[in-house]
Amino acid sequence: MIGNKTAVLITGGAGFIGTNLCEYFLSKGYFVICLDNFATGFRHNVTPFLNNENFRLIEGDIRNLETCKVAVTDVDYVLHQAALGSVPRSINDPITTNDVNVSGFLNMLSASKEAQVKRFVYAASSSTYGDSESLPKVEDVIGKPLSPYAITKYVNELYADIFNKTYGLETVGLRYFNVFGRKQDPNGAYAAVIPKFVMQLMKHESPIINGDGNFSRDFTYIDNVIQMNELAMLSENPEAINTVYNTAFGDRTTLNDMVTSLKEYLSDFDSEISNIPIIHGPNRVGDIPHSLASIDKAKKLLNYNPKYSFQQGLKEAVKWYWDNLK
Structure with a gap:
């Protein structure tokens, strides 16, 4: 808690998904802390929040453990979005991708465990399914990764599971499927x-x-992703935590x-x-x-009900x- 408000740390909060999460949780009355090093996020994304008394910006890198420890101070929930995305980027530069996505992730897990945050919700990836040819993709059936990026996101799931079993940290992984929508950057070599x-x-x-x-892809509109983050963060169903979910529309x-x-x-x-x-x-x-997700698990355990189909989201x-x- 910060003041009398529930505090949410959103790492990568100046990025596409992170910015939308910051905006949403501010509108819901939370105290929102954004941690970003602006490697792929943008200052103009968080500028509208800077005058909000319930918003705090920390410019820093998840590869620095001390920065992570400062960021989680008095935080109730962590929504970990910070990562170097893009399969091609990881193929061109696997070292940096691993440093951010694995070492940075481990720093955030460790800091969250020490700060005794209530729950650590993190961005996983549909790339984890790798060379598995089965459709639709079901959470417990994966193949071998096809890129350095996919390896890093799978390692995240393994670390999250160990931190739950070893230290009791509640974790939920959200395997994002081709998220799109407002504020997504159209420029750069690795644009979606x-x-x-x-x-x-x-x-x-x-x-x-x-x-x-x-x-083909299971293109997923940003508002469905926001819904999944909120459900994963707040679910009181014991069966719903310490696991991973497809985060998609299911088409x-x-x-x-x-x-x-x-x-x-x-x-x-x-x-x-x-x-x-x-x-x-x-x-x-x-x-x-x-790529096609089964969303049956999220519907059953989190009461997930995606509001936007691909066509509806694309129009928006x-x-x-x-x-x-x-």
């Missing part, structure tokens, strides 16, 4: 596909799809269909976008062909990008 394609189409540039476009869309929908929704603002051709390039190393995201980035 939806915001990247939106920006290209708004500039009348042709997006390049890796492969023939028939790979899949091919890259070709995704681009078709993008062009359709953007054409409402600029009719010329409907005529922009799509280019196909080579498949990307480390990519899995298909497109409008946000048009209003904010055009």
Whole structure:
């Protein structure tokens, strides 16, 4: 508690998912601490919160244990989002990816254990399913990782499990499936596909799809992810904690269909976008062909009920990008 308010630490709070979580929990009356080193997050994401008396920004790196200890002081819950995302980034630089995603994660777990936080909810990843070909993806059936990034996220799950069994720290892992929505960065070498394609189409540039476009993903709108974080953080069901959950909508869309929908929704603002051709390039190393989550476990144990389908979320995201980035 800080003052008379429940305190939530959001690591990576200036990033895409972290910023949305900060905004949401501030609106719910929590005291929110944001820890970020701005390696991939943005100051402009947290600027609107700086004058809020219930918000505290700590500029620091999870690779520094002392910084982590300061950040968890008087904190009730940790929502750990800080990580170096992107499969290609991890292939290009596995050392830094491991330092942040494994060593940094271990620092946060250790600091949280010492501070006796009530629960540690962390961003896991659908990449953990690796080369498993079974669909839909069920939490207890995984394959071998296909990238350094996937290895780091799986190691996170192993460490979280050990910290629960050894030290009694309550943990919940959320395996995110291709999250998209407002505030997601469209720029940079490792930009996610939806915001990247939106920006290209708004500039009348042709997006390049890796492969023939028939790979499919369980694209998950940000508001569904916020719901899962809140449920995981507050659940009083003993069976619901110290485990991992798919965090998704539970449906899949091919890259070709995704681009078709993008062009359709953007054409409402600029009719010329409907005529922009799509280019196909080579498949990307480390990519899995298909991704589809079973969300039965989250529905059963957390009462998860995702409000936004892919199409509903995409309409919201497109409008946000048009209003904010055009």
